Amino acid sequence: MNIEIVSIAKREKSIYEPLYKEFEKMISRYAKIKDVELFPKEVAKAHTISSQASQKAYTNTLIPYLGGGFSITLHPNGKIIDSYEFSKLLDGKMSVKFFIGGAYGFDEEFLHRSNQVISLGKLTMSHKIAKAVLMEQIYRGLSILNNHPYHK
Numbered sequence: 001m002n003i004e005i006v007s008i009a010k011r012e013k014s015i016y017e018p019l020y021k022e023f024e025k026m027i028s029r030y031a032k033i034k035d036v037e038l039f040p041k042e043v044a045k046a047h048t049i050s051s052q053a054s055q056k057a058y059t060n061t062l063i064p065y066l067g068g069g070f071s072i073t074l075h076p077n078g079k080i081i082d083s084y085e086f087s088k089l090l091d092g093k094m095s096v097k098f099f100i101g102g103a104y105g106f107d108e109e110f111l112h113r114s115n116q117v118i119s120l121g122k123l124t125m126s127h128k129i130a131k132a133v134l135m136e137q138i139y140r141g142l143s144i145l146n147n148h149p150y151h152k
Contacts, residue, residue: 001031002095003138006065008058008102009037009127016128023135030142035131036065043102055107062099062110069095071114074130075106078117087141089116098134100127 020035027033038061046057070093081089090096099106099114111117120133143150 001090001093002034002069003027003031003090004034004036004065004069004095004097005100005131005134006036006038006062006097007100007127007131008039008043008061009100009131010039011037014128016132019132020135023132023139026139027135027142030146031138033138038062047103051104052107054102054104055110058102058104059107059110062101063113065097065099066113069093069097070116071097071099072116072118073099073101073106073111073114074120074134075101075111075117076119076122076124078119080119080121083137083140084144086118086137087144089118090138090141091145098138100130100134102127 024033024035040061043054043057043061046053070089072089120130125133140150
């Protein structure tokens, strides 16, 4: 299985990097994982204009990544699921792509193009924390599917 996390974010060193690397190592027991962070000039410029312009810029940036796999977009208004339901999203898939939007979220066009829209919960969290939670749930979901005791 191939898993890709695609997010609107500036590639920068952070205190979360060791955590991301640890999760990548754990996930790699079951799947190949790739982390793609995108923050082109179009997005930076749109942030100075409006939230709608920003959402459109995110869509323009991320749409080329939608093909070639089952797409799951993280969105506050998405379906709230538990870890077992999350594991079912991974089950039987050859390729899964997760999308984390920018500060202004996604426009409806992008959400409609996604195969699934989920929420990590009702709490607001930074993108860096959301990515850490997502990676933990990916590992937990793969552990469930492979009967590994991590999830217990």
